[in-house]
Amino acid sequence: MDYVELTVQAPTELAEILVAELGEVGFDTFEDNDAGFCAYTTEEAFDRDAVAEIMSRYEGLGELSYSNRVITRQNWNAEWEKNFQPLIIAGRVSVRAPFHPQPAGIEYEAVIMPRMSFGTGHHETTALMIENQLSLDHQGKRVLDMGCGTGILAIVAEKLGARQVLAVDVEPWTVENARDNAAENNCHTIECRLGGAEVLEGEAPFDLILANINRNVLLEDMHAYARLLPSGNPILFSGFYEEDLPKIAAEATRQGLRYERHLTLRSWISAIFTKL
Known part of the structure; x- marks a missing residue:
């Protein structure tokens, strides 16, 4: 099964409204970024018309743009590896990929390939x-x-x-x-x-x-x-x-x-x- 990534550029307050709206039409994973956010759903659940209707309702509330692309299973690892960096949570848990070196002095470690x-x-x-x-x-x-x-x-x-x-x-x-x-x-x-x-x-x-x-x-x-x-x-x-x-x-x-x-x-x- 492939996924659809919806990239939305919007001010923070508008972005929060759009996340709630998109959650009602099948999007169930969201990642914030400096320009807005990315939302994810399966290709099967993606409703292009519903997304367009939501966006049209909020066009006048701030600078808003969006685009979507399909992320296939084939290219997901390449996309992820290109951007993924090791992470330390609460100073105690290391999250890294198998190709990252093991950090020193950390209590717990999770090695993740998504x-x-x-x-x-x-x-x-x-x-x-x-x-x-x-x-x-x-x-x-x-x-x-x-x-x-x-x-x-x-x-x-x-x-x-x-x-x-x-x-x-x-x-x-x-x-x-x-x-x-x-x-x-x-x-x-x-x-x-x-x-x-x-x-x-x-x-x-x-x-x-x-x-x-x-x-x-x-x-x-x-x-x-x-x-x-x-x-x-x-x-x-x-x-x-x-x-x-x-x-x-x-x-x-x-x-x-x-x-x-x-x-x-x-x-x-x-x-x-x-x-x-």
Whole structure:
């Protein structure tokens, strides 16, 4: 399956509005840049007319331009390798590709090749999730990673001491990539599974749940996660902007989850809730 990358140049306030609008028409991954942002969806889900209609509605609110291109599986690695740089998160976690040298003096390391998947740690939400993970006890825990992407959060979970990790994603390429990355990191407790919330049916409870997806999926599927979390245990959410936190928190309250705290980076959020 190939992806469509939509590149949007817009002022910050307008960009935040457009991200919310594009999230309603199939785009589920966003990366900010100095000029605006890039949005991603599958080629199958891409609706050119819907994008054009959204853009036409906001033309008068600021300088706005956009373009799109197809990213094939064949050229994804070349594009990624050209731009990817090693990353240190919270001074404790190194994220690098196999072709980068191993840094010295770092507690935890994740070696990632993304193929057609997203989530290298460079996006704000992934980095925020990892920073929040570092504040939680993983030792001996059973962990669920929903929307696993490259598998980076699952890998970090095992390195932090998790005894078992279930990593779930809706894209076949992503699940394949997460499996390869788990093997590259010598992780042996991670099961990678294709699907959405429906594949959790019949699962035993989890001690910790990680869900870095997007606002709409979180709101729709939160009930499925909450029922698998015992009282007193944490769940981490990300993939949404600061202005979406009240909606996420309201749904969390309905599902018996209590807001604890959150981290922000360039308007993105990772929030920790606890099951009551």
